[in-house]
Amino acid sequence: MMVHKGAEPQHAPIIGIACMVVFSPLLDGGTTHLAVMVIRLMILSLLGLLFWNSVTNRQLTWPSLPIGMPVMIFLTLALLSVLFSDYTNQSWQWLLVLASYALFLYLVTSFVTQWEHIRKIVVAILCVGTAEAAWALWQGLIWKVQRSHGTFFNPNFLAGYLCVSWTLLIGLLVCLRIRWRCVCFPKSFHAMTILAITGILAILLGALIWTGSRGGLIAMMAGTGVVLALRYGLWRATAVIVMALTCLMMVPNPIRERSIDEHMANTASYARWQMWQRALAIMADHPLGVGLGLYQYISPRYGFPIEGEITRYGRSAQTPHNEYLQIGVELGVAAIAVFVWAVILTGRHVAFLLKQRLTRWQRGMILGMSGGVASILTHAALDSNLHEPAIAILFTVCLGLLFCAAAFQRRYRQSVTIVPMRSRRLWGVLTATLVLTLGFEIVRLGVAWSAFETGSRHSSEHQISAAIESLRLAASLDPGKALYHRALAMQYVNQYEQAGKHEAARAALQELERATELNPLDGRLHGLLGDLYFQWSFLHEALGQEQRRVLQGNSLRAYHRAAELAPFVAYYRFRLAKLYSLLGDPRSAEQHARELLLLEPNYLPARGLLAGLYVDLKRISEARQELQEIHERRLRFASWPKNPLEVSFLTVDVAPIRVVLDQQQTSG
Secondary structure (H helix, E strand, C coil): CCCCCCCCCCCHHHHHHHHHHHHCCCCHHHCCHHHHHHHHHHHHHHHHHHHHHHHHCCEEEEECCCCHHHHHHHHHHHHHHHHCCCCHHHHHHHHHHHHHHHHHHHHHHHHCCCHHHHHHHHHHHHHHHHHHHHHHHHHHHCCCCCCCCCCCCCHHHHHHHHHHHHHHHHHHHHHCCCCHHHHCCCCCHHHHHHHHHHHHHHHHHHHHHHHCCHHHHHHHHHHHHHHHHHHHCHHHHHHHHHHHHHHHHHCCCHHHHHHHHHHHHCCCCCCHHHHHHHHHHHHHHCCCCCCCCCHHHHHHHCCCCCCCCCCCCCCCCCCCCCHHHHHHHHHCHHHHHHHHHHHHHHHHHHHHHHCCCCCHHHHHHHHHHHHHHHHHHHHHCCCCHHHCHHHHHHHHHHHHHHHHHHHCCCCCCCCEEEEECCCHHHHHHHHHHHHHHHHHHHHHHHHHHHHHHHHHHHHHCCCHHHHHHHHHHHHHHCCCCHHHHHHHHHHHHHHHHHHCCHHHHHHHHHHHHHHHHHCCCCHHHHHHHHHHHHHHHHHCCCCCHHHHHHHHHHHHHHHHHHHHHCCCCHHHHHHHHHHHHHCCCHHHHHHHHHHHHHHCCCCHHHHHHHHHHHHHCCCHHHHHHHHHHHHHHHHHCCCCCCCHHHHHHHCCCCHHHHHHHHHHHHHC
């Protein structure tokens, strides 16, 4: 801990930590890039304050965390993953996220030096949690929002966030000495405290139930169970949790109704166990990890069929909805072991803390923060909650405060690293350079995303030139991000379609080629590149036959690569079949169409393509068979509610083929 004899306790860092807690949930739970930039700058300002104090006192005191070794090993694995990543920019961005959270953990343990500091931060957490719960109830009761989400973009994440405030209050409540004689007197501070805690708990519970989050409910019960088990023992805690769950499942409420409706309407697709199976399959093939932040680009290769649906391989989630499996997929099995090691070390320190002499409110806060950590870790097994900055920051703060509380005990042995800073001028220049460099990097990334959002807005308003200028700025500030080059390419396509400028078409191809070089794992980029090559080969009248063949060959290679990276996406295989048909290779066209129909038998455009091929090849009976399949499948799904993807599966114009078949039948 950074404690200096004779120095007055500094309140600025504690205010800064509290501000982090207050600010992080405000903008979609901290997921907007503006929020991310501000959060990183706040962490950087705390680091600058630490360096300022260190230079002033001529020494840098760095605490040794109980989980310091696992944190360093985890970050080392992440760094190695970046070095060998196929998409360096994406992995580097996530390494920056992990490093910022690790730095914030060290900053919390460096600045929190008193129990009073812990109390103030806990009060900030409770205030934010209560405000979020009240806002969620307002959304549900007044605005009639079906699933309240507070300031978060996802109600599941709001539920997980509220669990920490819930467990903190439960911890304080079970450690209060209840004096029944005082409850009858409204003016009793003790009685009012109990009533206030109970009232806030009711608000939190109501908001959590209104979110309809099943994972949030499980997380809340897990956190409550940890608090009760540490206070009263495992068996009593289990009995209370079982009774509470029984009541919730018997009494009508949004979580109960949603569980029933979800099971009836969505029994297989998007099921957790299907996502987990996919993640386990990837881990089996890549035990050392696929690369930090790259799950969303690898998972399309591991699709699973959903029988009885229009699309057997529909949309898939970009995360496995399990943080531990995602760690294993991206960083390897060893990273999971390191994470579990850190959890075990944290549990040992909580056990040490609870054996010490503590006041009731101190013990209550320790129990509450332990339950909060347990609830977040439980929720992490059911959702990607630690991808939410607000929840990750709350988790980091609770961990840091637990370690600080242990450091306050005399029996606790904490080693610190002391770096002497004899030359204030030299160290001042070095630390200022470091802080300014990091600040420039943070602002650069934030401004790049802001320019991208501006370009996207201009695009939606059909201001193509303005969109191109903004996207050029984004790509110049962050040239390694494939998303910016892809967006810029699409604007050049719009410019070509609007003005017919061939330079715009060439620029679009160059930008997409650059995007595929930066991120060779995204099948969508290769699919777009195939579309552009194909369109350019047919639309540009000045091209010679040889040039057309080159562009069409490039288109074929792009579609093949897209189908290889996303083998269960019907569109890429269909484009391959259609292109082979146009190039006069009916055998290859039929092969790819048949492969597609084995995966997606309801993809009617492929059946229409086959029917046309069979008519050209004089295989009339097979053509009629495909038309019959199209007719029967359209009738089968006519009354089904359909999303846009399913509509595209069933949309095909076979009228010209029917006309040809009828003419042949008449002439025959």
